[in-house]
Amino acid sequence: MARQSALKDSTQKKSATTLRDVGDAKAKHLAPNLDRLIHERMRLGIVSALAANESLTFNDLKSLMNTTDGNLSVHARKLEDGGYIACTKSFEGRLPKTEYKLTLAGRRALENYLSHMETLIHQMRNS
Amino acid sequence: MGSIHLVVPQKEEPPALHERAMDNLKYIRETMERATAFTGISGWGQVAIGFTALVSASISAQQKTFKAWLAVWMAEALIALLIAGWSIDRKARAAKMPLLSGPGRKVAFSLSPPIFAGAIVTIVLYRAGLTNEIPGLWLLLYGTGVVTGGMFSVSVVPIMGLCFMALGAVAFFAPAEYANWLMAAGFGGLHIVFGVIIARRYGG
Numbered sequence: 001m002a003r004q005s006a007l008k009d010s011t012q013k014k015s016a017t018t019l020r021d022v023g024d025a026k027a028k029h030l031a032p033n034l035d036r037l038i039h040e041r042m043r044l045g046i047v048s049a050l051a052a053n054e055s056l057t058f059n060d061l062k063s064l065m066n067t068t069d070g071n072l073s074v075h076a077r078k079l080e081d082g083g084y085i086a087c088t089k090s091f092e093g094r095l096p097k098t099e100y101k102l103t104l105a106g107r108r109a110l111e112n113y114l115s116h117m118e119t120l121i122h123q124m125r126n127s
Numbered sequence: 128m129g130s131i132h133l134v135v136p137q138k139e140e141p142p143a144l145h146e147r148a149m150d151n152l153k154y155i156r157e158t159m160e161r162a163t164a165f166t167g168i169s170g171w172g173q174v175a176i177g178f179t180a181l182v183s184a185s186i187s188a189q190q191k192t193f194k195a196w197l198a199v200w201m202a203e204a205l206i207a208l209l210i211a212g213w214s215i216d217r218k219a220r221a222a223k224m225p226l227l228s229g230p231g232r233k234v235a236f237s238l239s240p241p242i243f244a245g246a247i248v249t250i251v252l253y254r255a256g257l258t259n260e261i262p263g264l265w266l267l268l269y270g271t272g273v274v275t276g277g278m279f280s281v282s283v284v285p286i287m288g289l290c291f292m293a294l295g296a297v298a299f300f301a302p303a304e305y306a307n308w309l310m311a312a313g314f315g316g317l318h319i320v321f322g323v324i325i326a327r328r329y330g331g
Contacts, residue, residue: 041154044151044154044155044158045154045158048154048155048158048159048162049158049159049161049162050162051159052158052159052160052162052163053162053163053329056162060281064158064161064162110155114152114155116148117148117149117151117152118148118152120144120145120148121145121148121149121152123145124143124144124145125145
């Protein structure tokens, strides 16, 4: 009896895995087209936060993303190099101020990434 | 002697691609909501509230009875609420975020408990004849709401709340004739000063 139940469980698990594999296989061909620059969590967060604001300072982003100076500057530099965000440095009184804005290319990259994610989900639902 | 069974730890399957996709979409949405709430308070809205408060302060100063004074400030509270709702909604729409998705909900949840408490205590003080304490109470409790709501926002917002609380404390100990001007300094002056700072630094 226990053996029968174990066999049933194993068959169910196997068929679920197979179904999932089919969906994944369909979706996987989309994965290579993923924009790796914003696929990383911190960079995706920076781009998303800037999409909801006209501009944000380095300190605003640091506080929003709950991260360190070093980590934020590394990821922001990568996005800047990719042309997704623009950085302006100025002085507010005597204090230096670094401000980031999302570029048109960055906004399009986020929109493409969103539609990519939606396609992946739809493909899985339709399989 | 018992037999020995080899225990093979079950491998956890990595999440499927569509699960990761859903998780990423959720993350984008939450980050955008958080970022909107962060600068969601409208600076120009606060400036407008500040000016209406100054007008109300000058009208209320001319009132002969406490009831009339109270009615002027009640009307001002209603006008301020409408301006705040409209301006936050406008800023949230500009960022393509619905009002109740993040910023509106957070401001409403943090401001409404102290305002509700203020309304109840106002009735109690009025019935007890302690009307001189009402301006201090309003400034203190409004400041409390701004400090708590401001924890989700840019750092100038909780600082503004602390200034309101300080004015409230002063109003409790200052002579009664200064109360109306302390209300003007708080609801008028502080809103205008901090409103300009927020509008200039955080896009409106």
